[in-house]
Amino acid sequence: MEKELRLMKGNEAIAEAAIRAGADGYFGYPITPQSEILEYLMEANPQTTTGMVVLQAESEVAAINMVYGGAACGKKVMTSSSSPGISLKQEGITYIAGAELPCLIVNVVRGGPGLGTIQPAQSDYFQATKGGGHGDYHLLVLAPASVQEMADFVELGFDLAFKYRNPVMILSDGAIGQMMEKVWLKPQKKRSEEILPWATTGKPASRPRNIITSLDLDSERQEKFNLKLIAKYREMEENEVRFEEFMTDDAEYIFVAYGTSARICQKALQLARAEGIRAGLLRPITLFPYPKKRLNELADRVKGMLAVEMSAGQMVEDVMLSVNGKTRVSHYGRMGGMIPTPEEVLENMKLFIKG
Amino acid sequence: MADITFNDIIKPENLTYKKSKLMTDNVMHYCPGCGHGTAHNVLAEVLEEENLQERTVGITPVGCSVLMYNYIDVDFQEAAHGRAPALATAVKRLMPDKFVFTYQGDGDLAAIGTAETIHTCNRGENILMIFINNGIYGMTGGQMAPTTLAGMKSSTSPYGRDVSKMGSPIKMANIVAMLPGTCYVTRQSVNTAGGVRKFKKALKKAVQYQNEKRGTCFIEVVSNCPSGWKMTPVESNKWMEENMFPFYPLGDIKVPAE
Numbered sequence: 230m231e232k233e234l235r236l237m238k239g240n241e242a243i244a245e246a247a248i249r250a251g252a253d254g255y256f257g258y259p260i261t262p263q264s265e266i267l268e269y270l271m272e273a274n275p276q277t278t279t280g281m282v283v284l285q286a287e288s289e290v291a292a293i294n295m296v297y298g299g300a301a302c303g304k305k306v307m308t309s310s311s312s313p314g315i316s317l318k319q320e321g322i323t324y325i326a327g328a329e330l331p332c333l334i335v336n337v338v339r340g341g342p343g344l345g346t347i348q349p350a351q352s353d354y355f356q357a358t359k360g361g362g363h364g365d366y367h368l369l370v371l372a373p374a375s376v377q378e379m380a381d382f383v384e385l386g387f388d389l390a391f392k393y394r395n396p397v398m399i400l401s402d403g404a405i406g407q408m409m410e411k412v413w414l415k416p417q418k419k420r421s422e423e424i425l426p427w428a429t430t431g432k433p434a435s436r437p438r439n440i441i442t443s444l445d446l447d448s449e450r451q452e453k454f455n456l457k458l459i460a461k462y463r464e465m466e467e468n469e470v471r472f473e474e475f476m477t478d479d480a481e482y483i484f485v486a487y488g489t490s491a492r493i494c495q496k497a498l499q500l501a502r503a504e505g506i507r508a509g510l511l512r513p514i515t516l517f518p519y520p521k522k523r524l525n526e527l528a529d530r531v532k533g534m535l536a537v538e539m540s541a542g543q544m545v546e547d548v549m550l551s552v553n554g555k556t557r558v559s560h561y562g563r564m565g566g567m568i569p570t571p572e573e574v575l576e577n578m579k580l581f582i583k584g
Numbered sequence: 585m586a587d588i589t590f591n592d593i594i595k596p597e598n599l600t601y602k603k604s605k606l607m608t609d610n611v612m613h614y615c616p617g618c619g620h621g622t623a624h625n626v627l628a629e630v631l632e633e634e635n636l637q638e639r640t641v642g643i644t645p646v647g648c649s650v651l652m653y654n655y656i657d658v659d660f661q662e663a664a665h666g667r668a669p670a671l672a673t674a675v676k677r678l679m680p681d682k683f684v685f686t687y688q689g690d691g692d693l694a695a696i697g698t699a700e701t702i703h704t705c706n707r708g709e710n711i712l713m714i715f716i717n718n719g720i721y722g723m724t725g726g727q728m729a730p731t732t733l734a735g736m737k738s739s740t741s742p743y744g745r746d747v748s749k750m751g752s753p754i755k756m757a758n759i760v761a762m763l764p765g766t767c768y769v770t771r772q773s774v775n776t777a778g779g780v781r782k783f784k785k786a787l788k789k790a791v792q793y794q795n796e797k798r799g800t801c802f803i804e805v806v807s808n809c810p811s812g813w814k815m816t817p818v819e820s821n822k823w824m825e826e827n828m829f830p831f832y833p834l835g836d837i838k839v840p841a842e
Contacts, residue, residue: 286670
């Protein structure tokens, strides 16, 4: 398959991009609003073309553990789900992080808590960036704001997962998953045939047996392992912070928003500028590692930052930590699947400016 | 024959049972008299004799055999509690030429992992599932398992398992035998030399069926837990024969048509 321009849903773009990125396996379970990923892959039937395995598991729990098994073989494997399903996967995710396995997990977020709603939300930020499962670990979290990024972040996600031997999450939402946009798809990549030295692929005489586990009953060794993980996360913070800025050069007030909210803030920004308000926007692309340094620099010369999220206020805590009291920080959010309008966001920026 | 000495007996040609070359020298953590060590060695013998080391991926459970990867010299993945069949499914689907086995206890396979057990068997994944059933949670200190016999005492059924409140012991081998995906389901034991030989024969059959990709093979081993049952090894074997075997009768439950 050559490079190609298509009109696709965000969910479909992820599925097609996974095939083209040379993924070895996808394991999933239906849940709205992301079932198109599994449906698209089943229809595309890549086992007959690239050899990619696609399997509908009996539960989200089984699906993430299939990902564990596949990742432990050094294979490029992924799963996807939406909020309640991602909660079910948390046990598997922490084991994957603890066993230092590379994989890609897609969360097309819907409103919660509980069964919540099927409409878009950004209320899984804490779960995605602060842990989610038990123990000290982090995912590397990518936040797409377009169908194009849904596609692009699949390959990027796999690359980062293997670079750090760490699970990577694409934290999307029901809006980006369901909306259609044009998307450039990359040419088909061949699936890797490389046998990774740490992978469980059957023990040849030439190496000791490989063991994939997250267990160490010796506290001293376990702490050393924890320190190793922390060093890995610091390395991500050094090398992998990604963000985008709009009109921040002369901005007095800055919107901080990711994903769907960032797109709404882009429009609110134009409306603000038209009214003579010197607003800017910082869009974090990686949510972990977070663009702390850049926000801290901007805090030296702006009058305030407004975090806009479709949640009760989760990412705003990272904005506060980043600026460390240097500037005013507030939050505006809608919940339960409600999406704020640009006008509504501008009104709230004006209220924030008034103080 | 009174003049036969010890040194006459230990000659290599007289050696019937020995440690498999695939067993490591690591000191085992299993309690004295536990069936796990024997089951491990028989499995290792079969892997060795069938030249499977280079293409074997084993999946260990959470439970007493969580550290199995320290004892058999093949590649291993350690699964979350109950999830071994899900891992094995992916390993086999992604690398169909490998020999993939899971090794689980009763809490792992028949309680927390029931869904994975049933659906892996129902899909007929080409893997071997080894199920050690000793009717108790050994590692956590002797709590009631889904396979604990009616009336049997454990730390969480101190007055005996009351089936009206706690449910009846579950016969997993019979359940998975009903699913079209399983090709070979058998119940064995390792407490006697005869039992060991039969278990080994069952493992060899399973290897053959795996090579022929005939579906899921499920071998239950009814075993003992001297520590959890609070008995000596000898008492526990006797108790097992008198109480476990009548409820979990040994023998083949499902065999494929030749």
